[in-house]
Amino acid sequence: MSMSVSRIARAVAAKDLRIELRSRVVSNQVLPFSGLVMIMFAFALDNDDVLQRVAGGLVWLATLFSLFILVQRTFAVETYDGALDSLRVAGVNPQGIFIGKSVALFVQLLVLELVLFVAAVVLYRVNVNGSGVVLLVTCVLCATAGLAFVGTLYGGLTAGARGRETLLPLLLLPVVAPVLICATRATESAFRSGGVTVGEGWPWVGVLAVFAAVFGLGGLLSFGSLIEE
Amino acid sequence: MSTEAQTFKGVGTPATRMYGLMAIVALGWVLLGGLIFTPEDAVQGDAVRIMYVHVPTAWIAYLAFIVTGVASACWMIGRKHSLGFDRVAGASAEVGVVFMAMTLLSGSLWGRITWGTFWVWDPRLTTTAFMFVTYIGYLAVRGLGGTAQQRARRSSVIALLAVLEIPLVHFSVVMWRSLHQRATVLSPDGDIKMDGLMLFTLLFGVFGFSVLFAWLVSHRQRIMAMQDARQTSALDVAVAERLKEAQA
Numbered sequence: 001m002s003m004s005v006s007r008i009a010r011a012v013a014a015k016d017l018r019i020e021l022r023s024r025v026v027s028n029q030v031l032p033f034s035g036l037v038m039i040m041f042a043f044a045l046d047n048d049d050v051l052q053r054v055a056g057g058l059v060w061l062a063t064l065f066s067l068f069i070l071v072q073r074t075f076a077v078e079t080y081d082g083a084l085d086s087l088r089v090a091g092v093n094p095q096g097i098f099i100g101k102s103v104a105l106f107v108q109l110l111v112l113e114l115v116l117f118v119a120a121v122v123l124y125r126v127n128v129n130g131s132g133v134v135l136l137v138t139c140v141l142c143a144t145a146g147l148a149f150v151g152t153l154y155g156g157l158t159a160g161a162r163g164r165e166t167l168l169p170l171l172l173l174p175v176v177a178p179v180l181i182c183a184t185r186a187t188e189s190a191f192r193s194g195g196v197t198v199g200e201g202w203p204w205v206g207v208l209a210v211f212a213a214v215f216g217l218g219g220l221l222s223f224g225s226l227i228e229e
Numbered sequence: 230m231s232t233e234a235q236t237f238k239g240v241g242t243p244a245t246r247m248y249g250l251m252a253i254v255a256l257g258w259v260l261l262g263g264l265i266f267t268p269e270d271a272v273q274g275d276a277v278r279i280m281y282v283h284v285p286t287a288w289i290a291y292l293a294f295i296v297t298g299v300a301s302a303c304w305m306i307g308r309k310h311s312l313g314f315d316r317v318a319g320a321s322a323e324v325g326v327v328f329m330a331m332t333l334l335s336g337s338l339w340g341r342i343t344w345g346t347f348w349v350w351d352p353r354l355t356t357t358a359f360m361f362v363t364y365i366g367y368l369a370v371r372g373l374g375g376t377a378q379q380r381a382r383r384s385s386v387i388a389l390l391a392v393l394e395i396p397l398v399h400f401s402v403v404m405w406r407s408l409h410q411r412a413t414v415l416s417p418d419g420d421i422k423m424d425g426l427m428l429f430t431l432l433f434g435v436f437g438f439s440v441l442f443a444w445l446v447s448h449r450q451r452i453m454a455m456q457d458a459r460q461t462s463a464l465d466v467a468v469a470e471r472l473k474e475a476q477a
Contacts, residue, residue, distance in 0.1 A: 153390070157383060161373045171366040171387070174359050175394050178401035185405065207401055214393055222386045 005096040012100025017107060019077055026108055030069050031115055037062040038119045048125065053194050055124040056187030059116045060180050063147070066112050067176070068169050071151040074105055075159040084159060084227055094224035098152055102219070106148035113140055126191045131198045136190035139201065142208035143183040149215040150175050157226045182207045240451035249444045255437030259285075262430035276342040281430055283335040285438035286328045287357070293325025293442065294360060294391075297367075301388035304381055312457065313450075315381035318388060319371050320449035322364050324442055329361045352406050356399040363391050377457045 003011075020026050041058045045051055051058075078084040087097060117136075120126050128136055154172050158164040182204040188194065189201025241249075263281035270277035300318035304310060336354070337347040348354065371384045 157370070157387070167366075167369055167373075170362075170369060174363045174366065174398070175390070177359060178397045181401045181405050203404070207397075207404065211397055214397065215390075218390055218393055222390070225382050226386055228382070 003093075003096070005093050005099065008093055008096025009099035009103065012097055013103040013107075016074060016077070016101060016104030020104075020108060025073060026070070026111070030066055030073075031112060033069070034062045034066045034112055034116055035119055037065055038116060038123060042123060051124040052126055052191075055120045055126045056191055056193060057180075057184040058124070059113070059120050059187060060143075060183045062116050063109065063113055064173070064176060064180060067109065067147055067151055068172065070105060070108055070112075071155040071168060071172070072165065074101060074108075074152075075155045079160040088228060094227060095220050097227070098156070098219050098223035101156075102148045102152045102216075105151050106144055109144045109147060110140070113144065126193070128190050132190040132192065135186060135198050135201045135205065139183055139186040139190065139205050139208065142205055142212055143179050143186075146179050146208060146212035146215060147176060149212060149219050153215065153219045153223060153226070156223055159227070178211055179208065182211070240448050240455070245444060245447055248440050252437055252441040252444050255433060255440060259430060259434040259437050262426070262433065267427045267430050268424065273343055276339060277427075279335050279339040279342075281434045283332060283339060284431060285434040286335065287332040288435055289438050289442045290325050290329035290332050290357075290360075292439070293321045293328060293446075294364060294395075296321040296446070297325065297364075297388050298392045301385035305385050305389070310378065310381065312377050312381055313454075315377070315385065316450040316453040316457075317446065319368075319384065319453060320446045322367055322371075322388070323449060324445045326361065326364050326368065328438075328442070329357065329364070333357065333361060350402075350406060352399060352403040355402045355406075356395065359398045360391075360395055363394060367391060377460070 038058065041062075042051060045054070075084075078087075084097075088094070117140075121128070150172065154168060154175070158168050158171065161167060186201040186204040186208070189196045189198050189204070192198065259281055263278050267278070267281075269275050297318045300314045300321065304312075304314035304318065307314065340349065341347050367384060367387050370387050371380055373380070373383065375383075
């Protein structure tokens with residue numbers, strides 16, 4: 001009996017999130033780490049006006065740093081006792097695994113970004129209201145979907161490889177550069193940093209949506225051959 | 230060891246020797262033409278001579294990555310998953326990374342002389358830098374180990390994802406610059422009035438470097454084929470030895 005892709009995806013996502021809830025690695029280590037990064041940015045820049053101006057970029061940089069840790073972790077639990085191989089041997093549809101792991105990563109990233117944006121409001125004194133909130137939420141959803149897809153894709157590729165801790169950032173950073181550029185510009189518009197208007201942010205969100213669609217599709221097509229060893 | 234020496238016959242053929250010679254002659258002409266025969270530029274002076282290396286290496290770097298993408302797609306589409314395509318993809322990416330490093334180096338030196346700065350956040354420069362890093366990552370993936378077929382599968386996916394990634398990077402950088410930096414950058418080749426000999430030397434440089442590229446890639450992929458064959462034969466030898474041990 002073969003399960004449908006959506007059932008596999010739900011099972012994989014639920015399993016990943018349950019592991020994170022119980023192990024508390026994200027809540028006790030990754031979230032404090034990203035909060036610390038936001039404080040370190042303030043130390044390095046040491047100027048309230050500059051911080052307010054570049055807050056959007058700092059939030060997304062901190063997200064990328066934490067993305068590496070999260071991706072590393074989500075595949076460490078799979079390769080640790082050969083779980084990924086077992087799934088493959090059992091004939092589980094790789095597209096289901098890809099969607100499931102992407103969804104779990106998406107949820108974890110959203111929690112992380114919520115903490116980072118609260119930190120930006122509290123520590124960097126940014127303001128966001130009205131139409132800015134709509135732009136910000138849409139931007140976060142599109143950017144996070146893109147990050148979750150590429151994170152799962154490249155995480156699956158490097159899972160189990162020698163030197164994956166150093167290889168993953170090398171592969172992933174150039175790929176997520178468009179997300180950093182577009183999400184930062186859209187977030188700056190939502191914050192109205194440096195006199196930009198909210199309306200100027202929407203074209204960037206469009207690119208983020210295209211990015212998520214391209215890598216979502218790319219992942220569905222290629223994930224199977226990446227994890228098959 | 231002696232058997233290895235016997236099987237090693239080199240990687241050159243009459244054809245590669247011929248276009249190796251063509252590359253030497255062409256690049257020799259570019260050296261003379263670029264440094265001595267061509268006049269200096271009215272605006273840039275002697276600095277314009279960097280062009281004879283910079284433009285051909287940039288062209289080869291982009292060509293190399295196109296070859297890598299096409300060869301990877303051929304590996305993936307082909308029913309037999311022929312490792313020949315994978316080796317061409319890998320060899321081409323290696324040569325491409327070297328040429329792209331030369332492009333970035335010669336470009337930043339040229340930029341320092343003509344623009345007064347090593348680097349500007351121009352879309353073309355930024356995308357080139359990202360391609361460079363992306364293909365360094367591609368080569369790292371090729372070095373992950375495993376069998377030749379595993380290497381081919383992984384690296385073909387990475388190469389095709391890079392084909393998706395590069396236009397997205399380029400597009401977002403173009404958008405970033407067009408909205409943020411209104412000052413226009415002096416284009417390195419937009420406002421140069423080129424005389425006939427300069428243009429000829431430049432085109433001849435493109436030709437010479439193209440032949441050099443073909444020469445390097447064909448040798449490199451043959452060396453890879455030998456390495457793959459050696460890995461397979463080493464495995465066969467080990468299996469035979471274990472069998473002998475078991476029978477003894």
